[in-house]
Amino acid sequence: MAPRAQLSQERSRQRREALLEAAVDLFVEGGSRAVTHRAVAAAAGLPAATTTYYFSTIEELLREALNHHIEAWIATMESLADVDVQGMMSLVTADSSVHFATSILALRPPETATRELSVILGAARDPELRETAVTALTTGQDVLVKVLRRAGIPDPEGLAEDMAAFIAGIALRRTAGVNEEDEEAAKVVRAMRSMIIGHLVDDETGTQMLMDLRDSAISGRSDASP
Numbered sequence: 001m002a003p004r005a006q007l008s009q010e011r012s013r014q015r016r017e018a019l020l021e022a023a024v025d026l027f028v029e030g031g032s033r034a035v036t037h038r039a040v041a042a043a044a045g046l047p048a049a050t051t052t053y054y055f056s057t058i059e060e061l062l063r064e065a066l067n068h069h070i071e072a073w074i075a076t077m078e079s080l081a082d083v084d085v086q087g088m089m090s091l092v093t094a095d096s097s098v099h100f101a102t103s104i105l106a107l108r109p110p111e112t113a114t115r116e117l118s119v120i121l122g123a124a125r126d127p128e129l130r131e132t133a134v135t136a137l138t139t140g141q142d143v144l145v146k147v148l149r150r151a152g153i154p155d156p157e158g159l160a161e162d163m164a165a166f167i168a169g170i171a172l173r174r175t176a177g178v179n180e181e182d183e184e185a186a187k188v189v190r191a192m193r194s195m196i197i198g199h200l201v202d203d204e205t206g207t208q209m210l211m212d213l214r215d216s217a218i219s220g221r222s223d224a225s226p
Contacts, residue, residue, distance in 0.1 A: 018044040023065035028118040081146045101185040114175040159199045
């Protein structure tokens with residue numbers, strides 16, 4: 001392909017991406033009524049006729065924008081499968097658990113949580129995007145299963161389902177700004193600890209894991225004593 005043609009194609013791709021991002025921003029701020037051809041083009045910094053060049057209807061534009069955003073979110077969730085397992089298990093015993101939870105929340109600030117929650121809810125209301133929304137939620141749950149399995153948690157599927165529901169609740173609470181982020185982190189730790197411990201005590205292997213974690217925590221505090 002000639003360099004000029006490549007440049008034109010790249011410019012076209014960038015304009016299309018800008019329209020999709022602008023549509024999502026407008027949707028998050030004001031719902032579907034805020035997403036108009038003129039508003040999207042203005043938010044993207046492009047001429048008013050640009051949207052109709054790429055999308056035949058505003059419904060097509062919004063649908064593709066939501067789908068595009070969710071696909072990116074799914075890719076991000078899949079990359080989180082490599083999360084620090086030991087850090088997650090510290091939620092059960094370590095004094096530094098709130099610090100760990102704070103660092104996790106910092107990776108997804110409240111503004112991001114609001115954006116993602118709005119997009120997934122919007123997609124869930126659209127019959128043509130509902131399956132995409134379900135895939136997004138189940139992907140997040142599958143990632144949790146992988147992390148919990150790496151940590152040696154028995155029956156990780158059951159705990160992952162509970163944690164996924166809890167995480168959705170956190171997103172809603174952070175969107176509403178119910179708590180300061182440090183307070184939110186402390187409440188996350190308390191709830192996660194209760195879920196993990198409650199899950200482990202129902203299984204013989206899990207009970208042994210709890211005993212090992214307790215012994216490790218006691219040993220660590222002893223080693224740190226003067």
